[in-house]
């Protein structure tokens with residue numbers, strides 16, 4: 001939550017030089033989980049994602065296809081928008097750095113920094129890595145190559161504009177030290193601090209001469225240059241609050257209230273640009289810093305780095321076609337703690353699918369609804385007062401009371417795998433309970449009704465807690481239980497308590513949620 005009680009979460013804006021892969025999907029789903037959770041909590045949410053459309057990479061990709069960069073971006077942006085729809089992403093806005101309002105904000109900021117002598121022109125010579133679009137000093141190079149991508153660099157001498165970032169080095173160190181959760185996970189925070197404390201931060205070259213790169217935002221004070229793509233891209237988080245807001249907020253005049261963001265979710269490879277460049281840019285602008293920058297880990301594929309040359313880039317659309325959007329969402333956030341690196345393989349996904357989704361959740365759902373159908377004609381029965389009802393409720397309800405506390409804590413700390421693990425602990429305990437209680441052998445009608453009511457109510461609560469992670473599945477459970485509406489329209493407070501299902505509700509047993517996958521890989 002920021003100071004004004006609003007929850008603003010962002011993803012990186014993705015380059016339109018390529019089609020979306022698992023890495024893009026990962027951050028966007030994480031932001032979606034947080035956004036959906038916060039809406040359920042009754043918070044006002046602004047969830048922003050978008051595309052990074054300027055710079056050399058994009059210009060080069062467009063040229064290879066014989067297209068103007070903007071035309072190329074217009075085509076490529078649809079791949080991202082379509083994937084977000086398929087994945088049930090609930091972003092409130094989608095920013096494109098070619099939006100005229102964004103361009104105007106970038107130019108305004110450049111002008112302001114130039115006017116405040118935070119940007120100055122210098123003659124510069126350095127080693128330039130064209131694919132990465134950044135300069136390196138002699139000592140940065142590794143065997144004469146770019147230290148990041150290991151490709152050859154070229155020596156370039158030219159005049160350029162520099163943001164005087166070095167001025168802010170100590171202030172940034174102090175800020176990080178006094179704000180424990182500014183950069184997370186802690187290992188990343190320590191890495192950034194270690195870097196800042198042991199190196200001299202240079203000034204940041206924020207321009208590119210137009211003769212070398214024309215596809216960028218022109219500097220408002222010198223038309224021979226465009227701005228460096230990262231300077232343009234980072235500003236998106238702020239510029240969006242000027243013109244792209246959740247519908248309700250657009251109608252109010254306090255747009256600036258949305259800054260600062262609560263979480264910038266990013267991958268670990270772009271931590272320096274966010275924690276050093278963006279933080280110091282904001283300091284120079286006298287703007288508040290975001291509450292948190294969270295850097296997640298990287299996915300490898302079958303143990304190997306994902307790369308085009310290995311042809312092992314995971315296309316989320318293919319996985320979703322085979323296993324469904326929610327199984328993909330579940331796998332990514334159950335398999336690996338958010339913040340650590342992880343390995344993706346279809347084998348591991350199928351394993352999770354069969355164990356957790358088919359045998360666990362799917363089984364609980366189908367056996368519960370089958371029993372309600374068979375023994376109570378599809379109507380959720382009334383629970384009757386009895387000693388065993390108390391015992392049963394105490395047991396199951398106790399499980400849900402414990403999750404109410406820890407679930408919030410886990411999600412607020414972005415420990416998504418813990419939240420899911422805890423939910424699945426409940427699912428397997430209830431499955432075990434059914435196996436032991438063998439309700440279908442129950443002679444006493446009252447006890448059987450109690451058990452069936454408890455199962456329906458448990459499934460309803462499971463759907464509530466599952467909703468941020470697997471919105472489609474949660475709503476399907478809701479619907480099959482015979483409940484009205486979409487979970488997104490409710491608040492936790494209204495639906496999180498026990499005994500909210502009205503007795504006599506007619507279930508609508510439908511398709512199996514997760515039919516077991518028998519395919520051999």
Ligand code: MSP
Pocket residue numbers: 011012013014015022023024026027052233234236266267268269270297298299300306
């Ligand atoms: N345009 C910049 C971001 C600007 S934000 C102001 C950019 N774009 S990107 O499309 O190249 O990458 C976006 C994100 O994908 C990064 O957060 C990066 O960490 C993430 N990933 C790329 N490959 C990944 C994996 N193999 N695994 C997980 N995430 C990865 O960088």
